[in-house]
Amino acid sequence: MRAVEQQIEPRKTPKQGRAMHTVDSIIQATQKILTDEGYERASTNYISDVAGVSIGSLYQYFPSKEAIVASLVEKTVVAAAETIREELLACMGLPLEESTPRLVRVLLETRRENAFVFLRLPREMPGFRSVSRQLTTEKYLHTTIHSYYMQHRDSIRLDDLETAIFVTEHMVIGCIDAYLDNESPKIDEETLVEHLSLAVLSYLSS
Structure with missing residues (x-):
């Protein structure tokens, strides 16, 4: 495992x-x-040629192309997480019925804009699935997400908040990824946002 990390x-x-x-x-x-x-x-x-830097300069910072791809994944995930964090903070004082569609929509937008990293890389490069599992927007945002749920605690009937967070995150992201991956012509984005929001709200109020 240590050899992989060094790579x-x-x-x-x-x-x-x-x-x-x-x-x-x-x-x-x-x-x-x-x-x-x-x-x-x-x-x-080839990367050094396209980047316009010497191969020596490249190896000053990265030991391999795998290391470059890992940095690409991290940079993309961090930027996406910051976009989602801004929306989470903006939704702290809003009712769940209003904030949930906004958050579903920003998740859809960030994953569509970065589909190459979120969808293609794990599929086309199986060796990077473990990296992708470690570098997720949910992990970067765990504290902010927990604060958001605590802010809306009175509207959430489920006692186990950590499980509720886990289920809603994976329900929404799983559906969004399937939608983007399949490029479904039968569902438009607004319909997807509406139905996912209803699913989340129904679950949290159950």
Whole structure:
């Protein structure tokens, strides 16, 4: 297990502007190659060419392409989590009936915008499923999500709040991912948001 961790851990963290720009260029180039040409084409030499940096500069920060992909996943998840956190905070004082559709909608939007990381990578690169399970928006947002549920405690009839959080998170995200993955022509987004919101509200009030 330690060998796997060493393979995907960055060598060092950039601290200066130029170094951060180099790392961002490497990550962006990797995403472009993965999206357009697939994982097998994403050699470190090819990534450095597309990024416009030397292979030596690449290896200063990343020991392997796996490490670059792991950083890409982390960067995407953190950005998505911040978007969701903002909506959670904005919904703290709203009734559940009003806030639930808003939160379902922002989850749908962030997962659609980042479908490459949330859906394609785990499917096309099985070796990264364990990384994807560790780097999730839910884990980054656990404290904020718990605060949101506590803010609405009077409206939630379930005694076991941790289980309620777990069930609602996976119910919503699972349905959204299935919807995006299947590109279902039978359900429009507003219908999906409406029905998922009803399912969540019914469950929490049961």
